[in-house]
Amino acid sequence: MQDKDNKKADVQASEKLGVTITGLKLANPTMLAAGVLGSSGASLVRVAKAGTGAVITKSIGIEPKEGHHNPSMVELECGYINAMGLPNPGYSNFAKELQVAKNGCGALIPSVPVIASIFGASPEEFVTIAEGLKVADAFELNVSCPHASGFGASVGTDPVLVGEIVRAMKKHIHVPVWVKLTPNVTDIVEVGLAAQKSGADAVCAINTVRAMAIDIETGYPILGNRFGGMSGPAIKPVAIKCVYDLYQYLDIPIIGVGGISTWRDAVEMMMAGASAVQIGSAAADIEVFSRVPSGIGNFIEKKNMRISEIVGLAHRMG
């Protein structure tokens, strides 16, 4: 009996917490961020089972890529720095993993959308990869990795190139296209507007913030790539401001990411303007994907608010 009652309570909670982002139904407004626990189908399914609303794969490119030498991720006093170097098995090998993820996530009740993060050096490459990963429910374009030469942020700082990639994707691909933005630009809104104007269905902000740490014993940069990107608690205020700025100018949904590890972080990001949030570095503790949604649920219940009412609330206050 108790089990049945619990299930009923869960269903009610998920109805209250449910969000629809670019047509995709999520049981709650949290997602697994790209680059984290997303290299295999089994891992993505495990995170989906833990309670997240959607999962995003590791960024997938044209060819297999081993990434940078270690150390590739190190915890610092205030967060993490990483320079993975976009390791991935190439889209044709990853297609099987994506299918495993789709089967497993699709079998859950409610089903959990699987979004493929992809990167390329040209609009054509993006389209080729997306066509090879057809079963994805949406694509997140990684135009913002701060530490892989020729890819990522070198693309994402150029609004014209971002626009070309989005237009090519929208012409050939018929599922939602999200664009992940880099904070390592003078004006993130300019790139966000370019994505929107070219037909992007949503933007995700932010990718990691360019960062570096040095071993003072020897002077060696700690990361194998010497520099990389910062994630974790230190970048949350940066992400909040980026999302806040994007919300003022964009009409498409904004997915907030950067430094979220608790429901309070998630609520704050949503009040800045995010329709949903992604969790990355905090995924070391996989239970975060049940704690954050249930915390958001308790919060909106206590406040007697609907989830949509907290999105962008900061813009309506004061």
Next chain:
Amino acid sequence: MTDTKEANATKRPINATIIKIVDETPSIKTFFFDTHIPACAGQFSMVWIRGVDEIPMSMPYTNGITVQKVGDATSALFGLGVGDCVGLRGPFGNTFNIPSGAKSTLLIGGGVGAAPLAPLAEVAKEAGIAVTAILGARTSEELLFQNRFEKAGKVIITTDDGTAGHRGFVTDMLETLDLGGFDLICVCGPEPMMVRILDMAVDKGVEAKTQFSLHRYFKCAIGVCGACCMDDEGLRVCKDGPVISGDRLVGSELGKYKRDASSLKIYF
């Protein structure tokens, strides 16, 4: 005398100076540091050979790692001498789990796989648990930590070429033992050996009593990047492991394939 220090260094790497190097076998060396990482049996540290790479190493001593030369990073380590430094992060991962009330344990180590089991043998002995160890190696001079295991309990030796103990594999000797008579069976060694032992444990219905110390390619070592995830459960060897109970490995990728740095499957 070099001062020794103890440090929990799970964040940025701390500096450790090599104070002693022991040739354990013709292919295996132990590097002792001036720094103790408070690792329990089964846990590992990330060892940063600056300018080369950072690799996971089990901790057979809290201030020492035991290394076999297998690639660029271990070759670079072998080139270091007393007074040289590395960076250390750790301890990471879980430990071997001795169930309360355990009276007897069987430890099975193949080659350099004996390294994480040696401190476990010592901990078990101290707890009053009867220790039986099967140590296997290619040849007699490659046997690792035989003395440490002998001090902790009974040792059965196997070598592929018969130069010490029984000629053959550890699994041959395993067939002569009553697996059900042990409260805990801990295993570390080459993956084909481990999967055979898991199969034998399943046959005897004792897989839940087995614990395997596993090896996969690591990047972050802190459970975030996903490089070391195993099918079909998505277990992270760096965070959910490196010690994983045999019942969770039944039907897994163990012994079938692993993934390389690009996450491509490499079949055994």
